[in-house]
Amino acid sequence: MKKSLRLGVALSALTLATAACSGGAASTSKQDADGPIRIAVVTPQSGPYAEYGEEQREGIQFAADEANANGGIDGHEIELEFADSLGTAEGALTASQRLVQEKNARFIIGLVSSPEMAAVTPKLEAWDALMIGTQGQSDDLTGKSCTPRYFRVTANDTAGVNTIAHWLTEEKLPQWDSIAADYSFGQASTAGIEKTLKGEDSKLNVKLFSPLGTTDFGSHLSQLSGKGGLVVSLAGSDVVNFLKQALQFGVLQKYETVLVNTGLSAATLKALGDERLVGALGTNSWIPTADNPATKAFVESYAAEKGHPPAENVGNGYLGMQAIFAAIEEAGSIAPADVAEALEGLTFDSIQGEVTMRAEDHQIEAPTYVGTVQKTAGGGLELVATAAIPAATNNPSPNPACKLD
Amino acid sequence: MFVQVLNGLAFGVLLLVLSSGLALIFGLRGVVNFAHGAIYMLAAYVAMAITDRTSFWLALVTVPVLLAAAGLLVDRFGLRHLSGRSPLDMVLLTFGITFVVADVIQTTWGTRAHTIDPPSALQGSTDLGLATYPTYRLFVIAMGLLVCAALIAWLKFSRTGLFVRAAGDDRTTTGAMGVNVDRVSGTVVALGFGLAGLAGVLAGPYLTLSPAMGTEILITTFIVVVVGGLGSIGGPMIAALLVGLAHALATVQAPTFSAYVPYLLMLGVLLVRPQGIAGRRTAL
Numbered sequence: 001m002k003k004s005l006r007l008g009v010a011l012s013a014l015t016l017a018t019a020a021c022s023g024g025a026a027s028t029s030k031q032d033a034d035g036p037i038r039i040a041v042v043t044p045q046s047g048p049y050a051e052y053g054e055e056q057r058e059g060i061q062f063a064a065d066e067a068n069a070n071g072g073i074d075g076h077e078i079e080l081e082f083a084d085s086l087g088t089a090e091g092a093l094t095a096s097q098r099l100v101q102e103k104n105a106r107f108i109i110g111l112v113s114s115p116e117m118a119a120v121t122p123k124l125e126a127w128d129a130l131m132i133g134t135q136g137q138s139d140d141l142t143g144k145s146c147t148p149r150y151f152r153v154t155a156n157d158t159a160g161v162n163t164i165a166h167w168l169t170e171e172k173l174p175q176w177d178s179i180a181a182d183y184s185f186g187q188a189s190t191a192g193i194e195k196t197l198k199g200e201d202s203k204l205n206v207k208l209f210s211p212l213g214t215t216d217f218g219s220h221l222s223q224l225s226g227k228g229g230l231v232v233s234l235a236g237s238d239v240v241n242f243l244k245q246a247l248q249f250g251v252l253q254k255y256e257t258v259l260v261n262t263g264l265s266a267a268t269l270k271a272l273g274d275e276r277l278v279g280a281l282g283t284n285s286w287i288p289t290a291d292n293p294a295t296k297a298f299v300e301s302y303a304a305e306k307g308h309p310p311a312e313n314v315g316n317g318y319l320g321m322q323a324i325f326a327a328i329e330e331a332g333s334i335a336p337a338d339v340a341e342a343l344e345g346l347t348f349d350s351i352q353g354e355v356t357m358r359a360e361d362h363q364i365e366a367p368t369y370v371g372t373v374q375k376t377a378g379g380g381l382e383l384v385a386t387a388a389i390p391a392a393t394n395n396p397s398p399n400p401a402c403k404l405d
Numbered sequence: 406m407f408v409q410v411l412n413g414l415a416f417g418v419l420l421l422v423l424s425s426g427l428a429l430i431f432g433l434r435g436v437v438n439f440a441h442g443a444i445y446m447l448a449a450y451v452a453m454a455i456t457d458r459t460s461f462w463l464a465l466v467t468v469p470v471l472l473a474a475a476g477l478l479v480d481r482f483g484l485r486h487l488s489g490r491s492p493l494d495m496v497l498l499t500f501g502i503t504f505v506v507a508d509v510i511q512t513t514w515g516t517r518a519h520t521i522d523p524p525s526a527l528q529g530s531t532d533l534g535l536a537t538y539p540t541y542r543l544f545v546i547a548m549g550l551l552v553c554a555a556l557i558a559w560l561k562f563s564r565t566g567l568f569v570r571a572a573g574d575d576r577t578t579t580g581a582m583g584v585n586v587d588r589v590s591g592t593v594v595a596l597g598f599g600l601a602g603l604a605g606v607l608a609g610p611y612l613t614l615s616p617a618m619g620t621e622i623l624i625t626t627f628i629v630v631v632v633g634g635l636g637s638i639g640g641p642m643i644a645a646l647l648v649g650l651a652h653a654l655a656t657v658q659a660p661t662f663s664a665y666v667p668y669l670l671m672l673g674v675l676l677v678r679p680q681g682i683a684g685r686r687t688a689l
Contacts (some may be wrong), residue, residue: 046507047617050516211664213621215612218412219656219663220540235517241613244520248532248539271518271613 011075027119036077037334039064039324040099040129042120043110047087048213048236051267052094052313055136056110057082059317060308060372062302063325078335081105085116092116092125106336107118107132109320112313114138114184117150124149130336130343134320135313137262137285140186142363143399149318149340151362153319153355158396160261161192163283163368163389164231168196171281173228175205177255178240179220180233189233202228214238218250226254232263239263247274247347247364264373266311269381273363278372282383286315286352289385299350315351316336322350323357323364345354358400365391406534409653415542415611417649419604420550423622424629424641425556426600432573432636434484436495440502441601442623446606447506448472449515451612453521460663461610463522468564477599480591488590499611511616521609544595545607552603560638569593573636628667632674634684643682 012342041060043053072078081103083095092111099105106129111117114136124131124147129187133141133152133217137160142152153161163401168176178193180186186209194204205228208220224230230252234242239260246252253276264282288309298318300308310318324339326348331338345359355366374384423445430438448468455464479502487494510511521543522528568589571579580586613617630649633641648667655663662686663668674681 043515046511050511050616052520052613054516130447201432209660213617215621216412216416216653217617219409219653222408222412223657237613237615238615240518240520240615244613245539248523248530248541250537252538271520273520 022231027055027127030256033334034076035334036079036330037073037107037324037328038079038081038105039321040096040103040105041080041082042085042088042092042095042099042108042397043082043112044091044112044116045084045317046049049087049112050240052112052236053085053087053110053137055114055267055311055313058111059314059319062310063307063318063321064313066301067325074332074334075328076328079105085111085221086230087116089115089119094118096120096129096131097123097127101131101148105322106130107339108126109134109324110317111136114141117141118145121145121147123151125158126361127384128336130324130340132220132320134316135340138189139188139396139399140184141286142402144401144403145285146399146404148362148404149336151323151340151357153322153323153357153366154316155366155368155394156363156396157188158192159368159394160283160285161189161196162394162396163370164193164259164261165188165196166370166387166389167257167281167283168193168231169200171229171257171259172200173202173256174230175203175398176231177206177208177224177228178204178231178233178370179210179224180209180231181235185235186233189231193231193233206311210234210238212236212238215241217242218249221246221249221251224251226251229257230254230255231257231259231261233261240268243268243272243277247272247276252276259283265313266382269373269383275356275375275381277381278375279386281370282373283370284383285368285369286313286319286366287312287371287383287385288315289382290352290367290369290388291385292353292367292388293397294349294353314340318352319352324346326350358395358398360404361402362404363395363398364394367391368394407533408538410650411536411538411542411546412462413650413653414546414646415649416652417646418546419611419627420610420622420644421553421624421630421645422549422600422604422651424633424645425553425638426597426604427601427626428630428633428635428641429569429593430597430637431630432478432638433569433576433590434488434495434659435648436492436499437627439496439499439623440479440506440623441499441507441597441626443503443621444472444475444598444601444619445605445608445614445622446510446614446619447611448602449521449618450510450519452606452609453514453519453614456521456609461521464609465603467605468606469599472602472605473595476595477591479598484594485587485590507616507619514614516616519614521614523610527610541610545611546605548603551553553601556600557642559637565592567588571661597602625667628671632671632681634681637681637683640681640683 043056050087083272085092093181108131111134117136130149137157139157179191259281327339347356352366369385371383373384452464497573527541531540568584630641631642633644655666
């Protein structure tokens with residue numbers, strides 16, 4: 001008993017020591033008006049979303065390098081400071097606070113999931129910081145919990161659902177099954193699908209949820225009917241896990257159509273590399289195959305430099321940086337308060353062409369994309385965009401619950 | 406229902422192979438091997454590298470052996486020197502190995518998820534009469550049960566097995582009887598690492614490889630060992646299958662609670678039988 005007590009005490013001490021290392025003292029120095037633009041890149045470096053974190057960092061780094069090579073933004077050099085969000089809300093908060101207060105990096109970017117962002121957004125004003133959302137989709141971030149210092153350059157859940165609605169209405173199947181991640185993204189997706197299908201004389205037959213980080217989907221798979229279509233609203237390594245096991249069980253092949261809400265990313269398709277996925281339908285906030293001159297130009301310059309096309313979230317991270325740069329140029333200042341004011345309602349050129357940051361709720365007005373999985377010339381798979389859903393169709397009107405003043 | 410039982414068995418068997426290694430090392434060295442998940446993960450990645458170049462079968466044979474050798478080294482140059490000191494020193498060592506292995510994996514193979522294809526003989530599904538089930542999962546179940554049967558036989562009937570059981574019971578007395586306890590412990594740590602390696606290779610084509618796979622399964626494995634009873638080998642084996650089955654059935658019957666099931670099981674066992682199903686000790 002004594003031994004175990006000692007072990008327990010020691011373990012707690014270890015935990016405390018780790019926490020103390022990442023806490024740190026606050027710094028009061030102000031961002032130097034003529035100094036560099038310091039950007040806090042807070043991404044998950046482990047866990048189910050580590051891959052997304054890496055993509056975000058690549059896009060953000062590419063944007064910073066490009067800007068610095070062209071003489072900086074409005075005369076300021078870009079400096080990136082990196083920290084690991086650990087993929088958790090507490091981790092995101094600790095890491096962001098450290099970069100803001102110790103490194104004086106007041107522009108936060110790179111967080112992947114909505115729960116991570118929701119932990120940080122309430123603190124932004126007190127820290128005199130600004131955050132760009134480049135992936136998390138929760139409606140609340142630009143809805144009832146919107147804050148003056150948070151801006152999102154990617155689609156929100158409702159826009160995502162309005163985008164899958166394109167396929168749900170086009171496919172005209174009498175019934176669909178759904179499997180979704182058991183948190184805001186998957187729940188919003190499932191609710192949206194159910195609503196859309198009601199209006200289409202179709203129905204949601206089986207409705208399943210799986211916790212984030214599920215390793216074995218066997219029990220879920222045995223509950224799927226294999227009839228009609230299947231909508232998958234999973235992300236990260238979960239979607240790879242699910243699709244792989246669904247192919248092994250032979251369940252995926254039974255469906256007439258498989259539709260994946262944002263999950264059919266370049267990374268997923270590369271990990272699976274299974275030709276039986278050809279023809280699957282996908283959606284995303286932005287995809288590199290989008291038929292848009294600005295997207296094409298970005299993909300070409302990225303590929304010329306790196307030797308491969310950018311993944312989806314490389315583009316999203318890059319787009320977030322474009323928003324910061326455009327607002328700094330508009331404001332003529334690098335003070336977060338001035339930049340936030342300039343970004344409100346700002347129309348700027350991006351990898352999606354001309355987009356507008358809506359003033360009412362700080363949700364971007366930009367197209368979203370639908371596509372089908374096709375085989376590339378090199379033998380790999382990619383989600384090829386077949387249509388763009390314009391902002392007017394995908395974007396819900398601002399939630400009146402969002403009060404920014 | 407039949408498929409759920411198979412699902413439970415498949416995952417349970419994986420836990421079984423992992424937890425018997427963990428329990429063996431705990432029994433002999435008195436150390437909770439935090440590196441167990443990392444070793445399992447390393448095995449899966451190395452198996453992927455070997456499978457890509459040659460064949461899965463080669464990986465299945467070589468990887469556990471390689472990791473057993475690594476285990477021998479860890480014991481010879483690490484754990485053995487720490488055996489008289491506070492358990493925290495051992496925890497720090499195995500915890501440290503976890504970080505090193507995880508970073509090596511992330512640097513070598515990146516953060517993205519990978520998959521291994523099952524060998525061609527085990528691809529597709531098999532018709533079992535009541536249901537068709539992926540052949541590879543049936544192979545995992547068979548392999549896991551076979552290995553555990555062999556392990557039990559070794560512990561029960563071999564001379565080294567006798568030493569292992571004796572040293573697990575009372576290290577000092579066993580040493581006094583003329584058994585080289587350090588050597589026995591080395592064998593057991595190697596065996597434990599080898600079993601974690603085997604679980605990793607088996608998990609490759611069954612689950613998905615990602616730098617998070619080690620920690621994800623380690624927690625469940627700890628639960629299995631606690632439910633099964635510290636200091637016992639048979640207990641964790643029963644507990645592994647129990648946790649696997651309970652999880653599979655709960656996913657269907659009570660999906661909202663399925664994530665809590667292993668924890669509830671642990672809570673229940675600790676309340677009713679604090680020493681676990683077959684444990685002889687109540688604490689470290």
